[in-house]
Every structure is written in C-alpha cells, then in structure tokens.
Amino acid sequence: MAPFADYDMPISYPTGALEEHGITRRSVGLFDIDHMGQFEISGPSAESFVSRMVSARISDLRVPMSRYSLLLNEEGCVLDDLFVYRLPESWWIVVNASNREADLAWFKSKATADIKIDDRSDETYMIAVQGPRAIELLDAVATKPVSAAERFDWCRTEIGGVPILFGRTGYTGEDGGELFFPAEKALFLWEYLLKKGSEAGIETKAIGLAARDSLRFEAGMPLHGHEISPSINALEAGFKWACDFKKEFIGKAALEAIAARGPARKLVGLEVSGGVPREAYQVAEPQGRVVGRCVAGMFCPSVKKYAANAFVESALATPGTALKVIIRGQPKDATVVKRPLYIPAYRR
Amino acid sequence: MSVDAKARYAQSHEYARQEGDLVVVGISDHAQDELGDIVFVELKEAGKKLEKGQVFGTIESVKAASDLYMPLSGSIAEVNAGLQADPALVNREPYSGGWMIKIKPDAVKDLEALLDAKAYASLVGEE
Numbered sequence: 446m447a448p449f450a451d452y453d454m455p456i457s458y459p460t461g462a463l464e465e466h467g468i469t470r471r472s473v474g475l476f477d478i479d480h481m482g483q484f485e486i487s488g489p490s491a492e493s494f495v496s497r498m499v500s501a502r503i504s505d506l507r508v509p510m511s512r513y514s515l516l517l518n519e520e521g522c523v524l525d526d527l528f529v530y531r532l533p534e535s536w537w538i539v540v541n542a543s544n545r546e547a548d549l550a551w552f553k554s555k556a557t558a559d560i561k562i563d564d565r566s567d568e569t570y571m572i573a574v575q576g577p578r579a580i581e582l583l584d585a586v587a588t589k590p591v592s593a594a595e596r597f598d599w600c601r602t603e604i605g606g607v608p609i610l611f612g613r614t615g616y617t618g619e620d621g622g623e624l625f626f627p628a629e630k631a632l633f634l635w636e637y638l639l640k641k642g643s644e645a646g647i648e649t650k651a652i653g654l655a656a657r658d659s660l661r662f663e664a665g666m667p668l669h670g671h672e673i674s675p676s677i678n679a680l681e682a683g684f685k686w687a688c689d690f691k692k693e694f695i696g697k698a699a700l701e702a703i704a705a706r707g708p709a710r711k712l713v714g715l716e717v718s719g720g721v722p723r724e725a726y727q728v729a730e731p732q733g734r735v736v737g738r739c740v741a742g743m744f745c746p747s748v749k750k751y752a753a754n755a756f757v758e759s760a761l762a763t764p765g766t767a768l769k770v771i772i773r774g775q776p777k778d779a780t781v782v783k784r785p786l787y788i789p790a791y792r793r
Numbered sequence: 794m795s796v797d798a799k800a801r802y803a804q805s806h807e808y809a810r811q812e813g814d815l816v817v818v819g820i821s822d823h824a825q826d827e828l829g830d831i832v833f834v835e836l837k838e839a840g841k842k843l844e845k846g847q848v849f850g851t852i853e854s855v856k857a858a859s860d861l862y863m864p865l866s867g868s869i870a871e872v873n874a875g876l877q878a879d880p881a882l883v884n885r886e887p888y889s890g891g892w893m894i895k896i897k898p899d900a901v902k903d904l905e906a907l908l909d910a911k912a913y914a915s916l917v918g919e920e
Contacts, residue, residue, distance in 0.1 A: 456856065457829070457855075461829065461830050462829065462830050462855045462856075463830040463832075463855065463881070464830075655855050655856065659855075719835065720833060720835065720851070720853065720858075721832060721833050721853040721858065723858075743832075743855065744832035744833065744853075744855070751832075751833065773851070773858060
C-alpha cells in the first residue's frame with residue numbers, strides 16, 4: 446500500500462504487477478478509481494462555459510457522448526486532463542484525484558452567476574472494468590447491455606440492483622468502461638463483480654497502481670505530474686489533437702504563440718537497452734550533452750521492451766534518432782520511437 | 794519464504810552454495826519477494842576478478858533497482874545468460890534456474906564468514 450493523492454492505494458495485489466498487467470490485456474481487470482473527482486455543471490450558459498474552460502470541442506457532443514479533454518491555464522499549460530460527459534440536463538466532468546480541489550476552485554473562479562457547479566465526488570464511487578472480456582462480463586450482469594454503448598458513449602444500467610452510469614472509456618488501451626455509482630454500494634459491487642467473473646469462468650482480478658501505470662504507459666496515455674503538468678504546455682506534450690482552435694478556450698492564445706515559433710522541446714518515446722529507464726533520468730546525445738529528461742519509464746510487459754517517455758530538444762524528436770539515457774550513472778543506448786507502443790483497442 | 798539449507802548467505806541477501814570447485818551465487822527467496830517482479834538483470838562478464846563486497850551486477854524490479862555484491866572474493870567463471878531473456882527466473886527459482894554467477898573463489902573457506910541457513914532464516918524472519 447502507498448499514499449496516492451491523500452488516499453492509501455495498493456501498488457499491487459498479491460497477484461503481482463506483471464501478472465495484473467497481463468490479466469487486464471487478456472481478460473478482465475478491476476480498478477478501484479474512487480479517488481477520482483466528479484463535478485456536475487448546469488445552468489443556462491453551461492455549454493458555453495464548459496466550452497471555454499476545456500481545450501477540446503464539446504459543442505458537438507450530444508447525449509450519450511463523452512470526450513477526452515485538457516484543462517489549461519492562460520499559459521497553455523496543463524492543469525489536468527479530464528473527461529466531459531454530455532448528460533441530458535448537465536455536464537459531467539471527471540477529473541484526477543490529485544487535482545480535484547484545484548480543478549473545482551478553477552472552474553468556480555471562472556463561472557458566471559448562472560452556472561451551478563456541484564461536487565459529486567464524495568457521493569460517487571468509480572470502478573473501472575477493463576480488458577477484452579470486460580464488456581462480456583458486464584453484459585452478463587447488467588440489466589441493460591453496456592455493449593449497446595459505443596466507444597466514448599455512456600449509458601445507464603443496473604448491476605446487482607445498483608444503478609450505474611457506465612462510460613465506455615478507460616485508461617488501459619483495452620475495451621471496457623468506467624462505472625459511476627452511489628458510494629455506499631462500493632464494497633458490494635466490487636465483490637459482486639469479482640464473484641460474477643469467477644462464476645462465469647471469466648478471469649477477473651483486482652489491479653494495483655503499478656500495473657495501471659504500465660498499462661496506460663504502453664497505450665500512450667499521459668499521467669498528470671509526468672507527461673502533462675502545470676509546467677508543460679499542450680503542444681510540447683503532443684496534445685494538439687485535443688485542442689479545438691476554432692473556438693475560444695483558456696490557453697488558446699498562448700498555444701497559438703507557441704505553435705508559431707515551435708515548441709522548444711517535445712515529448713517522445715524512447716526505446717532503451719541495457720537497463721530500465723525511469724522518471725527523472727537524464728537523456729543525452731551520444732557525445733554526452735544533456736538534451737532532456739525522462740518523465741516516466743519502465744519495462745513494458747506486453748510489448749516486451751524497456752521504454753521511457755521523455756521531453757527532449759525538438760530537433761532531436763524524430764523517430765529513429767539515437768540518444769542515451771543515463772541509468773544509474775551509465776549512458777545506455779536509446780532510440781526515439783513512435784508512441785504508443787501498444788495500439789489501444791479502439792484504434793485497431 | 795524458503796531458505797536453501799545447502800547455501801550460506803550475505804547480510805545483503807546474496808547466497809553462495811559450493812558446487813565442486815565453484816560457488817553458485819544468486820539472491821535469496823526473501824530478496825526476490827522484497828524486490829517484486831524482476832524485469833532486468835545485468836551481470837559482469839566471465840573472467841572478471843572481484844573482491845568480496847564489490848558489485849558483480851545490477852537487478853531491477855518493477856519498482857526498484859539494486860546492486861548485487863560478491864559474497865566472497867574470486868573470479869567469475871560462468872554467467873547465467875538465461876536471465877537476459879527471462880529475468881523472472883529469479884522470482885520463480887531463486888536457488889536453481891535463477892542462479893546468477895558461478896565464482897571460482899580465492900579461498901573456499903571464505904564461505905565460513907557468511908551466515909549459515911539457520912542464521913539467515915532468523916535474520917529474515919525477524920525483519
């Protein structure tokens with residue numbers, strides 16, 4: 446167990462990090478993600494408010510759609526990444542645990558008088574069910590099949606008598622979804638899903654933080670505080686695709702200025718040999734000059750490579766560029782590679 | 794956690810087990826359990842002469858990296874090449890398939906300076 450954003454969470458269960466990763470890629474992994482935050486935003490001008498606050502286009506979202514977006518500050522740097530759900534009467538915003546209070550304060554500071562922002566975090570529990578058999582398991586126990594929801598759509602259903610808002614999204618690169626439901630049902634639903642998986646002969650296991658990290662890393666997804674942060678702008682982190690420059694949003698002007706002169710550094714993937722690259726390890730040219738820093742790195746169990754995400758000088762960001770990662774004082778060979786290392790299910 | 798009764802142990806959790814002229818070295822079951830899933834092992838080459846306490850390699854798990862220390866002085870006679878493709882052997886079979894190096898010791902009696910199996914079991918039982 447380890448502290449994570451004021452919560453006590455398991456790094457891994459007795460199953461072990463590598464096996465938990467494998468189970469999620471081949472069957473079903475359960476993730477307790479209650480630490481995440483949820484806000485509900487409503488009011489006459491809620492749509493234009495949310496549209497100004499987040500980087501992605503949302504004016505085209507209809508019920509039952511949702512979309513990934515960034516929350517940027519005026520410098521175009523990333524306060525958080527989040528999901529925006531278009532509910533019938535409101536906007537449902539799902540944020541990272543570590544940023545919940547700051548995000549809420551940020552939204553409130555920018556809201557006009559007619560905007561209502563309700564923090565639903567404490568009363569809402571979240572469990573992610575991820576893996577190639579996740580939908581099969583959930584369909585077997587849900588009153589209305591979740592398979593009816595397309596990727597990035599949400600639907601309402603009931604599992605074990607518990608009312609569920611189901612979002613077909615996730616943080617692993619596998620199919621599956623995230624379940625939002627009343628917090629008092631958490632233990633019941635957790636054990637119910639494990640039991641039903643076992644009864645159905647579908648390998649279903651609890652997954653800890655270490656495997657969560659290797660799963661999202663392989664699939665090219667960012668972790669706040671690493672690939673994205675308030676000192677990292679959306680363009681250098683490779684998130685131009687999550688920004689709608691045809692609308693007004695906080696940070697747009699700053700990003701346009703950065704785009705005009707080109708970002709000084711860029712986030713790249715590095716494939717390394719001779720050791721495990723890790724966060725904070727330096728990246729250097731073969732001749733020795735330090736040109737960047739790793740923000741995350743590990744052994745990737747599915748693609749069986751040692752890899753890192755690193756910010757390097759933009760001129761060196763082309764795939765195929767030969768660099769070094771300094772591992773415990775020793776320069777080890779590294780090559781810039783395209784991300785993601787593992788193609789997410791919804792892109793195959 | 795199991796302890797190989799035929800081996801002796803360093804305080805830093807390497808074991809040393811005599812087999813003929815050579816001494817087989819690896820890390821104990823307790824050590825692999827503490828490290829977690831092993832993902833990388835790097836070992837110095839055969840022929841290398843090292844003193845007791847010097848680093849003969851590096852082991853990396855999902856969560857941490859650690860140096861490996863010679864339990865006694867000698868030269869590396871053999872290296873377990875299988876650990877490059879399957880570092881998890883150290884987790885699965887720390888005393889057999891997960892062996893790391895075989896040393897030609899400077900003096901076999903140096904083994905006596907190490908903890909015997911019973912003393913090591915107490916050491917890790919107490920931790």
